[in-house]
Structures are given as C-alpha cells and as structure tokens.
Amino acid sequence: MEILFLLAFWTIPVVLGYVFGRMAEAKHYRSIIAREKAFVHLPATSLKTLLGDGPVARSELVTGSVVISIDHFKKAASALRSVVGGSVKSYESLLDRAKREALLRLKESCPGAHEIVNVRLETMALAGSQPRQVTGVEVLAYGTAIYYVEQAGAA
Amino acid sequence: MKYQASLPEHNDNISHEHPLKDFVLILAGLSAAILVGYLALGWLVDVVVDRMSPQTEARLTQLMAWTPPKGEVAMRPREVWTQALVDGMAKCAGVGEPVTVRVNRSETPNAMVAPGGLVIVHSALFDSVQSENGMAFVLAHELSHLAHRDHVRAIGRALVLVAAATLLTGDGSAAASVLLPAQHLGEAGYSRGRESAADGKALEILQCHYGHTGGATEFFETLQREEGDVPAFAHYLASHPSMGARIAALRASMRQAGMKAGAVRPLPQF
Numbered sequence: 001m002e003i004l005f006l007l008a009f010w011t012i013p014v015v016l017g018y019v020f021g022r023m024a025e026a027k028h029y030r031s032i033i034a035r036e037k038a039f040v041h042l043p044a045t046s047l048k049t050l051l052g053d054g055p056v057a058r059s060e061l062v063t064g065s066v067v068i069s070i071d072h073f074k075k076a077a078s079a080l081r082s083v084v085g086g087s088v089k090s091y092e093s094l095l096d097r098a099k100r101e102a103l104l105r106l107k108e109s110c111p112g113a114h115e116i117v118n119v120r121l122e123t124m125a126l127a128g129s130q131p132r133q134v135t136g137v138e139v140l141a142y143g144t145a146i147y148y149v150e151q152a153g154a155a
Numbered sequence: 156m157k158y159q160a161s162l163p164e165h166n167d168n169i170s171h172e173h174p175l176k177d178f179v180l181i182l183a184g185l186s187a188a189i190l191v192g193y194l195a196l197g198w199l200v201d202v203v204v205d206r207m208s209p210q211t212e213a214r215l216t217q218l219m220a221w222t223p224p225k226g227e228v229a230m231r232p233r234e235v236w237t238q239a240l241v242d243g244m245a246k247c248a249g250v251g252e253p254v255t256v257r258v259n260r261s262e263t264p265n266a267m268v269a270p271g272g273l274v275i276v277h278s279a280l281f282d283s284v285q286s287e288n289g290m291a292f293v294l295a296h297e298l299s300h301l302a303h304r305d306h307v308r309a310i311g312r313a314l315v316l317v318a319a320a321t322l323l324t325g326d327g328s329a330a331a332s333v334l335l336p337a338q339h340l341g342e343a344g345y346s347r348g349r350e351s352a353a354d355g356k357a358l359e360i361l362q363c364h365y366g367h368t369g370g371a372t373e374f375f376e377t378l379q380r381e382e383g384d385v386p387a388f389a390h391y392l393a394s395h396p397s398m399g400a401r402i403a404a405l406r407a408s409m410r411q412a413g414m415k416a417g418a419v420r421p422l423p424q425f
Contacts, residue, residue, distance in 0.1 A: 037162065041160065042160075043158055043160045045158065073174075073178070076178070077177060080178065080182055081177075081181065083185060084181055084185070087170070089172070090174055090177070090178070092169040092170055093170075096166065
C-alpha cells in the first residue's frame with residue numbers, strides 16, 4: 001500500500017505542475033505577445049549611445065523585474081535531463097518568458113519615454129529550503145530611459 | 156544606420172516540440188534501464204549468495220546479526236512452545252544454525268526473520284491460526300527464508316542498489332526521487348517471487364515434519380477474511396502476493412505434489 005502513496009506523492013505534483021504550468025505559460029505568452037506589439041514603438045537597446053539626435057530633456061534609471069516559479073513538472077523534467085544531459089527544454093520557455101516579461105515591465109514603467117538605452121538583464125535563481133534547490137527565477141531588466149525635448153511639429 | 160524596432164517572427168529561444176515528449180522518453184528509458192540493471196545486479200547477488208560457503212555466510216551474518224530483544228515474561232510460555240516447534244522443524248528446513256524465537260506483544264498478526272537466526276513472532280499470530288499445524292506453516296515459511304539466505308540476498312540487493320543509484324544520479328539528487336517508482340516495482344516483483352518460493356518450501360517442511368500438509372492455508376485464510384478484497388492492480392505494487400493468490404498457489408502445489416491434508420493438532424491454550 002505504501003507504494004501507492006509513493007506513486008501519488010510522485011505523480012500528483014507532476015501532473016498538477018503540468019496542467020497548471022501549461023495553462024499559465026500559454027496565458028502568459030498570449031499576454032507577452034500582445035504587449036510587445038503595443039510597445040514596439042518604444043525601442044529598448046543595449047547601446048551606450050542614443051538612437052535619436054535631438055536635445056535630451058531628462059534621463060532616468062528604469063527597472064523591470066519579474067519572478068516566475070518553477071513547477072514540479074519542469075523540475076522533474078530537468079531532473080531527468082540532468083542524468084542524460086542535453087538542453088533543458090522545460091526551462092527554456094520559463095526563462096524566455098521571464099526575460100521578455102522583465103523587458104515589458106521595464107517599458108511599462110516609463111510609457112512616456114522616447115527610448116531606453118544601455119539595457120541590461122540579470123537572472124537570479126531563487127533558492128529553496130534545501131541546498132541546491134531552485135524554486136523560481138527572478139529576471140531584472142534595467143536601463144536608462146531617455147526623454148527628448150518635445151519639438152513642435154517634429155515627427 | 157537607422158535603428159528599426161521590430162518583433163521577431165519566430166521565437167528561436169525555446170524548443171517548440173511538446174514538453175511531454177522529452178519527459179516521457181527520458182523517464183521510460185531510464186526506468187527501463189533501472190529495471191534491467193536491477194534484474195542484472197540482483198541476479199549477480201543471487202549467484203554470489205548461492206555460491207557462498209557456510210563459513211562466509213556465518214561471518215556475514217555475524218556482521219549484521221540482531222541482538223534478540225528482551226523477552227516479555229507473559230509471552231514466555233508461547234515462546235517456549237514456539238521454540239520447540241521451530242527446533243523440531245529445523246532439520247526438515249535444512250537450517251543448521253541455532254534459531255532463537257522471540258514472541259512480541261503486537262496487534263498485527265505477523266512473523267519475521269532477522270539475520271542471526273532470530274525469528275520474531277507477533278502475539279496476534281496465535282489468534283490468527285486455529286491449530287499447531289497452521290502456526291507451523293508460518294514458522295516453516297520463515298525458516299525457509301533463513302535456509303534460502305533471503306536476508307543475505309535482501310541486504311546484498313539493497314547495498315548494490317544504493318551504490319548503483321548513488322553512482323548514477325548523485326547522492327540525494329532530484330533524479331533519484333523521480334526514478335524511485337521504477338526501482339520499487341523491481342523490488343516488489345523480486346520480493347513476491349521470494350515469498351512464493353518460501354511458501355512452497357514451507358509446504359515441503361510441513362510434509363516432512365507432520366507427514367501431511369493440513370493447516371497450511373489457515374493463516375492466509377484468516378488474513379483474507381480480515382482484509383477483504385483488494386484491487387487487482389495493488390498486486391503489482393505489493394511486496395507479498397495477495398492472500399487469494401497464495402492460497403490458490405498452495406492448493407495447486409499440494410495437488411501437484413500429491414500432498415494430503417491430514418488431521419491437525421490443536422493449538423495449546425495460553
């Protein structure tokens with residue numbers, strides 16, 4: 001009988017993680033794609049120089065960060081991957097979402113800016129209660145938002 | 156050069172194949188590898204144990220022998236009676252080493268054997284059998300484990316498995332726990348086979364000791380009545396065969412070997 005409990009303890013979190021993790025991921029991607037389209041007019045680059053050439057009214061440090069949890073399905077898939085090696089596909093989408101969401105939040109924090117330069121991304125793993133355990137990732141995006149002097153009649 | 160803000164057409168940073176494919180492929184492959192490895196290593200352990208000399212076995216047993224727990228005074232009469240029964244059957248069972256019987260007060264009807272020739276009988280077992288022969292069958296079953304060196308095999312397997320799992324996945328890693336079910340299935344299958352073999356040998360011991368196999372199914376019948384029906388799939392996960400299957404197997408081998416169920420001796424009142 002104890003093996004039934006073992007199987008249940010093993011299966012239920014993985015199934016829950018798969019079902020809810022997939023739902024959350026699909027929803028998140030829909031939101032990311034829609035918001036990226038809405039913000040495509042605001043360039044965010046890693047350049048150290050400005051794209052525009054008008055006089056700058058002001059500039060400010062802007063940040064956007066996000067924390068996304070790992071689910072048990074992704075964790076189990078990566079644990080299996082760790083035995084045989086290869087790319088951890090279950091974490092690829094997790095980090096992809098986190099980076100794009102952080103960049104979106106960065107842009108959303110300065111909707112009136114004309115561009116953001118010197119954008120950097122930092123990724124941190126959130127440790128769990130056990131050594132080497134990872135429960136989620138934080139991605140922090142930061143950069144300098146540039147506001148040009150509004151010129152009447154300028155495009 | 157003018158910077159043109161745009162969105163990529165494809166997301167090349169993630170794999171687009173179904174996430175379950177990767178998961179199922181690796182899980183199935185590794186689980187199969189573990190089952191095969193388990194069978195192969197287990198077979199090796201069996202080969203080693205079969206060829207082990209009695210001297211080596213005695214030395215190994217000394218290393219892991221249990222000290223018998225303190226006996227309870229109230230259980231003393233049962234212990235003396237059971238000890239005499241076990242000693243009487245030891246020759247038929249092919250057990251050369253001295254066997255010590257301990258009767259523990261417990262509500263669960265059970266008996267077990269520990270390294271060092273220690274047979275532990277739970278007091279509730281006396282209420283689950285109706286005759287001396289019924290009790291003798293349970294004891295004979297434990298004696299066959301001892302004669303077959305099942306404790307050495309079990310410890311050998313556990314050692315080999317732990318070593319192999321640790322080497323393969325690293326100590327305490329998440330992968331080890333993900334693969335736990337496969338390992339358990341292998342162990343349960345082996346254990347069921349071992350229990351069936353001990354049941355068969357116990358019949359022979361009864362036949363040798365009493366001249367008939369009456370009372371052999373008493374204990375299992377009691378358990379079957381108490382447990383009721385268990386779902387069929389539980390069988391594959393259990394370490395012991397189901398009661399119905401054990402009773403049927405016992406009757407079949409009695410028929411096959413032409414063993415007869417004679418009159419049983421009464422169980423003394425304690």
